[in-house]
Amino acid sequence: MxxxxxxxxxxxxxxxxxxxxxxxxxxxxxxxxxxxxxxxxxxxxxxxxxxxxxxxxxxxxxxxxxxxxxxxxxxxxxxxxxxxxxxxxxSLRARNFDSEKIKVNDKVGNPIQIGVILVWQVKDTFKAAFEVDNYENFVRIQSDSAVRTLAGEFAYDNFDSEEELTLRSGHTEVNHALEENLRKRLEIAGIHVIEARIGYLAYAPEIAGAMLRRQQATAVVAARHKIVEGAVSMVHMALEQLSKHNIVDLDEERKAAMVSNLMVVLCADKDVSPVVNTGTLHN
Incomplete structure (x- = not known):
């Protein structure tokens, strides 16, 4: 060569x-x-x-x-x-290539739409002129192939584990993997990859609505988890303060009723209506 x-x-x-x-x-x-x-x-x-x-x-x-x-x-x-x-x-100038959105399946089989932005330039003119038939077309085809390979290695998102690397969450790692893949593919044509990153990422239209509802449900569950966790902490603090300052002496049954009422007030997604008890504690 x-x-x-x-x-x-x-x-x-x-x-x-x-x-x-x-x-x-x-x-x-x-x-x-x-x-x-x-x-x-x-x-x-x-x-x-x-x-x-x-x-x-x-x-x-x-x-x-x-x-x-x-x-x-x-x-x-x-x-x-x-x-x-x-x-x-x-030309030896740096060039931008913004690929079209292509429809592929991610690691778990969900159809997604993905596009890549590539910044490249010719470094070896001999390879660009004679090792491939058309180096510009070679860049387009190899970029498309690299994106398809990348989508098959990562899931779009993972609702069960936040630690798993995904296309949506692992921007730095995913873009680095894309750069390395393209660098190896384009080296034969004397092309130097300056930068490569995902420019567009979304679920395919046929499942976008279902995935949006799933994301919303996951967000609601996570929010409720935080609310309940905070409410339990506040109820525990309230009972401790009442007992510490001898404000009122509650038996186990009244403590359970108080905990129930406080949890309803703190965890409800709507404003509660206060009820004023004009009788005794037990009536």
């Missing part, structure tokens, strides 16, 4: 002067001396003209002569090379 090698082309301005002088010499000979031999310098000058080309900043030109790779010119400016060289321009 070959690797990229630098090629230093001739300054285009120098060759432009030489071709111009050759062209003038040929015309002068044809007009002044009227000899057909001066046609050859004119034809030679015309043959040399296709050798001119420009290289813009952060760009490169891959040069090939009759199937033989000669090198890659990366210097900016106006240059000239053998007019029989085939020239292929390859």
């Amino acid at each position: 070959k690797n990229e090698k630098d090629f230093s082309p001739i300054s285009g301005y120098v060759m432009l002067v030489i071709i111009f002088l050759t062209f003038c010499f040929s015309l002068f000979g044809l007009i002044a001396m009227r000899h057909p031999i001066f046609v050859f310098p004119l034809v030679f000058a015309l043959i040399l003209i296709p050798g001119f080309f420009f290289i813009n900043p952060n760009s490169s030109v891959v040069l090939v002569l009759f199937g033989d790779y000669k090198g890659t010119a990366k210097s900016n400016g106006f240059f000239w090379v053998n007019p029989f060289f085939a020239k292929k321009a390859i």
Whole structure:
């Protein structure tokens, strides 16, 4: 396997002067001396003209002569090379690729929609030009394949365990796994992965409603758990304070009634209506 090698082309301005002088010499000979031999310098000058080309900043030109790779010119400016060289321009700029949302199944089989944002650039022009047929299309296809592989390794979400890494919760770890996967896939094409991350993530439309209700139910259960935990702590504190300061002496039956009332007040999802007892504690 070959690797990229630098090629230093001739300054285009120098060759432009030489071709111009050759062209003038040929015309002068044809007009002044009227000899057909001066046609050859004119034809030679015309043959040399296709050798001119420009290289813009952060760009490169891959040069090939009759199937033989000669090198890659990366210097900016106006240059000239053998007019029989085939020239292929390859940009070295960083590029963004925002993939389309694709429908795949996650680790547990739930259909989800996922898209990736990839920042990449060409590092090895030889590999980009000759190791793959079309390096831009190669990036698109491999990104799609990497996303499908990633979705199969993680669940979208896990309602039973908060410790398990999922697509929704493990942003850093999941994006790192995506970057490593893409880096290995695109290395063959001389592509350097600058950044890769999930740009879109959602349940597929056919289960989105059911999963939303499940998320809501899970949130309600978690909230109720916290409410009950806090209510038990407050009831325990109330009983301790009443007993500590000898405010009222409650038997076990009255304690149970008080606990029941306090739990209803503290755990209810609506405001309670107070009832004023004007009798004794037992009536």
